[in-house]
Amino acid sequence: MRADLELIEQWIKPASRLLDLGCGDGTLLHHLSQTKQINGYGLEINPDHINACISKGVNVIEQDLDVKGLANFKTNGFDYVIMTQALQAVMHPDRMLDEMLRLGKECIITFPNFGHWKCRWYLMNKGEMPISRSLPYTWYNTPNIHLCTFKDFENLCRQRNLQIINRTVVDRSHQHRWFIHMWPNMLGEIAIYHLSR
Amino acid sequence: MPETLPPDSVGLVKPQTVIFDAPLTLQSGRALPSFELVYETYGTLNSTRSNAILICHALSGHHHAAGYHSMDERKPGWWDSCIGPGKPIDTQRFFVVCLNNLGGCHGSTGPQSINPETDRRYGPDFPVITVKDWVQSQVRLADHLGISKWAAIVGGSLGGMQALQWAIDLPDRVHHAVIIASTPKLTAQNIAFNEVARKAITTDPDFHAGRYHEHNTIPKRGLMLARMVGHITYLSDLSMGEKFGREMREKAFKYGFEVEFEVERYLNYQGERFSENFDANTYLLMTRALDYFDPAKDYENSLVDAVSQAKCSFFVAAFTSDWRFSPERSEQLVNALVEAGKRVCYAEIDAPHGHDAFLIPSPRYMDVFSANMNRIADEVNA
Numbered sequence: 001m002r003a004d005l006e007l008i009e010q011w012i013k014p015a016s017r018l019l020d021l022g023c024g025d026g027t028l029l030h031h032l033s034q035t036k037q038i039n040g041y042g043l044e045i046n047p048d049h050i051n052a053c054i055s056k057g058v059n060v061i062e063q064d065l066d067v068k069g070l071a072n073f074k075t076n077g078f079d080y081v082i083m084t085q086a087l088q089a090v091m092h093p094d095r096m097l098d099e100m101l102r103l104g105k106e107c108i109i110t111f112p113n114f115g116h117w118k119c120r121w122y123l124m125n126k127g128e129m130p131i132s133r134s135l136p137y138t139w140y141n142t143p144n145i146h147l148c149t150f151k152d153f154e155n156l157c158r159q160r161n162l163q164i165i166n167r168t169v170v171d172r173s174h175q176h177r178w179f180i181h182m183w184p185n186m187l188g189e190i191a192i193y194h195l196s197r
Numbered sequence: 198m199p200e201t202l203p204p205d206s207v208g209l210v211k212p213q214t215v216i217f218d219a220p221l222t223l224q225s226g227r228a229l230p231s232f233e234l235v236y237e238t239y240g241t242l243n244s245t246r247s248n249a250i251l252i253c254h255a256l257s258g259h260h261h262a263a264g265y266h267s268m269d270e271r272k273p274g275w276w277d278s279c280i281g282p283g284k285p286i287d288t289q290r291f292f293v294v295c296l297n298n299l300g301g302c303h304g305s306t307g308p309q310s311i312n313p314e315t316d317r318r319y320g321p322d323f324p325v326i327t328v329k330d331w332v333q334s335q336v337r338l339a340d341h342l343g344i345s346k347w348a349a350i351v352g353g354s355l356g357g358m359q360a361l362q363w364a365i366d367l368p369d370r371v372h373h374a375v376i377i378a379s380t381p382k383l384t385a386q387n388i389a390f391n392e393v394a395r396k397a398i399t400t401d402p403d404f405h406a407g408r409y410h411e412h413n414t415i416p417k418r419g420l421m422l423a424r425m426v427g428h429i430t431y432l433s434d435l436s437m438g439e440k441f442g443r444e445m446r447e448k449a450f451k452y453g454f455e456v457e458f459e460v461e462r463y464l465n466y467q468g469e470r471f472s473e474n475f476d477a478n479t480y481l482l483m484t485r486a487l488d489y490f491d492p493a494k495d496y497e498n499s500l501v502d503a504v505s506q507a508k509c510s511f512f513v514a515a516f517t518s519d520w521r522f523s524p525e526r527s528e529q530l531v532n533a534l535v536e537a538g539k540r541v542c543y544a545e546i547d548a549p550h551g552h553d554a555f556l557i558p559s560p561r562y563m564d565v566f567s568a569n570m571n572r573i574a575d576e577v578n579a
Binding site: 017041050053057059061063073 | 538
């Protein structure tokens with residue numbers, strides 16, 4: 001079990017309705033259906049991931065968020081809408097956030113922190129866009145078109161009047177480290193936010 | 198004609214016929230006093246009878262879905278690409294049943310059959326059959342075969358509509374519904390095309406108000422036209438362009454109205470062949486069944502309420518180039534299933550072949566179809 005999924009699990013109430021945007025091979029939904037008896041659906045566009053979901057018995061719907069958005073889903077149709085490591089790759093993250101909180105009472109979002117000290121050091125030292133193990137792309141071929149720092153994200157939440165119920169900051173392997181919490185925007189690599197309207 | 202049977206073929210198969218003596222009351226209020234269904238089976242029913250799959254056919258389909266009737270048969274069954282050992286509907290795991298629907302013209306009771314009340318062919322007197330009626334007739338077949346719950350009901354196009362209707366009408370008898378290139382109801386454009394086809398048939402001077410057999414003729418031209426216009430809706434602009442482009446039989450224009458373009462020749466050939474093998478009254482019935490299909494109508498036009506009756510899980514697939522039943526139609530169904538909290542997987546398959554793509558074994562289609570059928574096989578211990 002991936003550490004970030006374990007962190008998410010503790011926030012999910014049993015037997016809830018859940019939508020996972022970019023659900024990958026369905027690991028999270030499969031796990032939650034076994035431990036929390038959730039009624040979950042995943043959106044995905046990668047054919048191999050879709051097959052993997054089907055093989056696991058995970059409900060998966062082929063839908064491209066950037067093309068179709070989420071307009072086909074009913075307001076308040078879900079208890080939770082989850083997006084792991086994909087917000088930075090969508091066309092309009094701000095609108096996506098609004099949509100997620102239209103569909104779900106709460107949403108859970110994870111994304112990489114562009115304000116991590118290694119990114120800052122890379123840019124300051126080399127004068128080039130940072131490349132790392134968690135952000136392995138070059139600027140021209142990266143799917144991550146809307147990178148942000150934790151601070152940026154929280155500014156957006158404040159601007160949109162979104163409530164941050166929980167926030168956890170972890171390192172690349174999704175482990176808690178005591179020192180991260182001293183200066184999360186500098187020391188945290190991945191953030192997991194739990195939001196509501 | 199195969200010299201030897203391919204290893205992934207179900208091999209030589211034989212149709213069977215079953216007679217049902219109890220009357221079948223139809224949605225229209227009319228009733229059939231008795232009826233026959235012709236069907237084929239492939240694979241073996243397991244001891245717990247949990248591995249049975251019902252294949253529902255589309256407009257011009259029939260019971261011969263896979264394998265060969267004889268070594269002289271030119272082509273295998275219409276869905277041989279998907280049914281057989283190692284194919285998505287794997288006959289090593291599943292027991293597969295495919296029938297010719299009521300009102301058909303390939304052996305089941307239909308307009309060409311003798312009406313026991315008059316001792317003449319039903320012809321135009323054959324009652325209008327709906328998808329709901331087909332499901333009721335298929336229930337009789339399931340009972341006859343001792344199948345209390347299908348592992349899956351699988352269908353493309355009009356076949357998918359039957360799978361959906363089963364799921365709604367008989368929720369305890371379906372484990373899984375597989376609905377491919379289908380729609381929860383026809384659009385005005387779909388109905389318009391059907392009307393053109395019907396008009397072509399009924400205005401043919403050889404139609405004789407549906408009693409053409411009594412005049413020793415068939416409305417060949419009407420049926421041919423109906424098929425030609427239908428066939429265009431099964432293909433895509435792209436696939437027609439790739440197959441024919443503007444190819445001509447001879448290079449120079451003849452400045453006349455004979456067949457010159459390859460696409461004209463193809464359509465004429467398809468229409469002609471079809472008109473020799475299909476019954477005009479059946480064609481009218483099948484297109485009407487399509488028009489009438491709208492399971493939401495029984496639930497105050499709420500598709501969500503309609504599918505809420507279902508207890509099975511669903512697999513829905515659509516093809517990007519299908520403009521007859523476009524992916525949007527399938528998405529309408531998927532959205533309703535999600536809203537109703539049903540188990541559903543949906544694949545929008547990138548394929549250039551138009552509506553016909555559901556018959557063509559393209560790699561992505563076969564992969565996702567197989568993944569789904571394998572999961573069903575695991576769930577039902579096939």
